[in-house]
Amino acid sequence: MAHEDDPHGLDRASYQPSSGTAVAVTDPVRNPELPPHRERMTDKDPAAMKRAVRTIYTLFYISVAGSLWAVAAYMIFPIESGEIPAIRDNNLFIGLGIALALLAIGVAAIHWSKAVMSDKEHTEARHPTRGTDATRAGAVAVFEAANEESGFGRRTVIRGGLFAALIASILPAITLFRGLAPENTPERPNAGNPVYLLSHTMWKPGMRLAKDPEGTPIKASEVTLGSAVHVIPEPLAELSHEEGYLEEKAKAIVLLVRMLPEQITETPERATWSYDGIVAYSKVCTHVGCPVALYEQQTHHLLCPCHQSQFDVSDGAKVIFGPAARPLPQLPIEVDDEGYLVAQSDFTEPVGPSFWERH
Amino acid sequence: MSTATATDETAVGTTREKPLGGRFVGATANYLDERTSLSGLVKELGRKIFPDHWSFMLGEIALWSFVVVLLSGTFLTFFFQASMVPTHYTGAYIPMRGVEMSAALDSTLRISFDIRGGLLVRQIHHWAALVFIAGIGVHMLRVFFTGAFRKPRELNWLIGFVLFVLAMGEGFTGYSLPDDLLSGNGLRIIDGMIKGIPLIGTWTSFLLFGGEFPGMQIVGRLYTLHILLLPAILVALLAAHLILMIINKHTQFAGPGRSNDNVVGYPMLPVYASKMGGFFFIVFGVIVLIASLFTINPVWNYGPYDPSPVSAGTQPDWYIGFADGALRLVPPHLETVFWDHTWSWNIILPITVLVLFIALVAFYPFIEAWITGDKREHHIAQRPRNAPTRTAIGAAGVTFYAVLWAAASSDIIATHFWVTMEGVIHTLQALLFVGPVIAYFVTKRIAIALQKKDREIALHGYESGRIVRLPGGEYIEVHQPVDEYERWKLVDFEIYEPLVVRPNSGGQIPWHQNFRASLSRWFFEDRLAPVTQAEVDEALSHQHHELDHIAEQEDAEIQAMHERAGVPDAPHHPITDGKQSETAVRPTNVIVTDEVVENTAADKGTSNTDVDPDDDVHPSGDTK
DSSP: OOOSSSTTOOSSTTOOOOOTTBOOOSSBOOOOOOOOOOOOHHHHOHHHHHHHHHHHHHHHHHHHHHHHHHHHHHHHSOOTTOOHHHHHHHHHHHHHHHHHHHHHHHHHHHHIIIIISOOOOEEEEOOOSSOOHHHHHHHHHHHHHHHHHHTTTTOHHHHHHHHHHHHHHHHHHHHHGGGGSOOOOSSSTTTTOHHHHHHOOSOOTTOBEEETTTOOBOBGGGSOTTOEEEEEEGGGGGOOGGGTHHHHHHHHOEEEEEOOGGGOOOOGGGTTSSBTTEEEEEOBOTTTOOBOOEEETTTTEEEOTTTOOEEEGGGTTEEEESSOOSOOOBOOEEEOTTSBEEESSSOSSOOSSOOGGGO | OHHHHHHHHHTTTSOOSOOTTHHHHHHHHHHHHHHHOHHHHHHHHTTOEEOOOGGGHHHHHHHHHHHHHHHHHHHHHTTOOOOOOEEEOOSSOGGGTTOEEEHHHHHHHHHHHTSTTHHHHHHHHHHHHHHHHHHHHHHHHHHHHTTTTSTTOHHHHHHHHHHHHHHHHHHHHHHHTTOBHHHHHHHHHHHHHHHTSTTTHHHHHHHHTTSSSSTTTHHHHHHHIIIIIHHHHHHHHHHHHHHHHHHHOOOEEOOTTOOTTEEEEEEIIIIIHHHHHHHHHHHHHHHHHHHHHSOOOOHHHHOBOOSSOOOTTOOOOGGGHHHHHHHHTSOTTOOEEETTEEEOHHHHHHHHHHHHHHHHHHHHHHHHHHHHTOOSOOOEEOOGGGSHHHHHHHHHHHHHHHHHHHHTTHHHHHHHTTOOHHHHHHHHHHHHHHHHHHHHHHHHHHHHHHHHHHHHHHHHOEEEEEEEEOTTSOEEEEEEOOOHHHHHHHOOOOOBOOOOOOOOTTSOOOHHHHHHHHHHHHHHTTOOOOOBHHHHHHHHHHHHHHHHHHHHHHHHHHHHHHHHTTOTTSOSSOOOOSSOOOSOOOHHHHTOOGGGHHHHHHHHHTTTSOSOTTOTTOOGGGGO
16 A cells, blocks of 8 residues: 555556546636534533433433343243234333333434544545556566466466366266255156156046145035135145145146036037036146135136236136236046046146146 | 554654553553564554445444354354254243254253353344345345446455355255254245255255154254355355455545545544444344344244145245245146156246356456446545446346245235235236336336436525516526536546547457447436536536626616615615524515504505506515
């Protein structure tokens, strides 16, 4: 920081600030000096100073009181009953004590600096950020010496080898991260195959449709006209979290809707997928996977609460509004001998958000 | 302290009777300095000058709320179990007892209901995180609109930008940790977005979640990011940010005595140590106050994550809103199958737009420097009006962000204002394109108009509110000159010209130089030339002349009135009785002296009556 001779470094040869488009103002307005220092009340009036000092130390002691209060509140307001009012009081009174303690310190310190400490403004010179020419020449000399002594610039083969080795050394680290997701195992032959997993759910032919989350199977006769039922595969309710309950549920959830058969527009190949006006669609939004759970009975529209995609259940769950691109996949259903609704098969296409390998 | 070390350094070996702060402090300082050279640092930085302005406090809000986040977060780590191992809740909160949930949510509920003050610390942590990101946001806006990112601070802008992104990452990873219904839904959305990325999407999601969504891994992995990796980078960059601020010295606003070559303000010790330290406690105190009064993220109402249920009207934390809004504004059916692969344009498009937008924010300093060709160091924070194009660009950017943000609440807007969801989305889709354009032009015009107003005030003074009638019957409002300190704040002293296209050594003008020159013309169009000292001097002398002239005429007229009223010796100004008179200087008011009370009693009572029979154009009631 040798700026003594030329404090702004403006005289040195290399300091040629590229003016760019800046044009010097030919006749700039004169910068007035700092305005005369105005004394505060506390500077002029000893009584005011005394008051300020008193305020400051009082605030510090109020802060002590706030801290002590917070400790006391910790003991006075137990929460072991588990009741909400007890939790609220504990939260509120400890919090108020701590807040008082902190705010009082803050206000006191700032009042101290503004009313009592000198408020005389000081001026400090700035220096150009770049190093002086001598410093920069010194830095260049360092690199030159290092280069000369190591042959870094000259011995290109060594240098190339170094770079190759360094880059290659990253590869094992990247490889190790394959372990973040499982591999295929004999027991779970597709555990490491995301495309397979995304393309299959636990629905199988003949699997009963059951209520979410109880798992009671649903008879076709129980589904009243206009109702919407949240459905899971019957065996799902038996699964524990360790056995993949959430993972299976995230793919298998279905919304069951009954309307008048003549209200449904069906393509010929899907004519057998519904049963007497009952249709079943995947409840996973084809946009980013939220549950499409809001059913509007009058219009037969399904609304996704996350990004407001709307699907027309009466017409193949086609997208009629919002960011989703594809219709909700339909679960082909029929009725078994006992009158329960069952799946004819798994979904015929992957459910949920699109992915790269989807087709 | 500074003097303690300084004096002790000289006093090594000799015995001074009493060092500053007493023998013990002196000895300690000496001990430390002999092992660390700390005295040099204290000498160098202890009296460093910081300029004062309320807007310089915004970055401090971010800094101190980050400290609060660190402190409260450390407390939470002692109790939180970052594991998705299923368990059945048996804690104090009765409605959740027996519910199967992950250890993460279980421990979050225990922090809230089984540990005294635990809920308070959780709420402090969440509120402080929100204040942290908001603090960074307003700090960035301040730096942007005052041009404080210009040379030599471009790199620090970039570091600050990375801090902003890291803070949002911290916010999102932290939000996802409790593994409750809402955070699980948030993760589901992230998972869906990742899967939509071409080529790498499926596997990225598969690796991140350790298999299928939601899996058993994600909370633990996010926890490592949340408490180790991201904070480590954040702290390191924060240190770099502050060190660069010290090296570059803080910018200051233009003011008397302040220039590009100095910094005017208060010293670090004692004033700023006390102010900044005090402000830490105020930020901390306000956050604790909010946390004790207002509930945030009541996970006990949401329950554990389940892919099936969802509630309408859920909102992301505010800082993620703009990304969520971008997803919502995409029109339907944007997906194509091409080369046997699915291209989810409804994901790719918003992600691209968001990345472009924040990249533009990150690299704005370099773009502007390229357009202006300005290579000088700038240490004076510009007033936004003095850089109209930049201010307009900023306003356009803020509008763009605001529209995306509003879109994240499109359903809430629709239900609260009884309008259709489709109407809200279509309006916002249109506003996303139109809004920034309108904001750009309106802001630019306002900025230029404000510049003209400043110029007017600097040259011709402010409107004093004093109406004077000239002998010809014309009414004017007297303008009083501003003092030189005020004027200095109003004048701009930087002037630019657009870049001029010059042929290169081959005699060619490359296309990018033409492009750059046209951008430069656009950037500097409609600029005002700064006021010069000659203009000020001329305006001032003219104004003094004018004011003197008005005063002369006023005197003559009042004297003439006095004479006509038969009281030639009456004073021309109200009698000062120690009180400030609100009444204008008019003969009817000033003639009230003891000797003439009888003569003017009638006028006093009915001041509406015209006392000047010659002046028939005088609408007496108006001058009241």
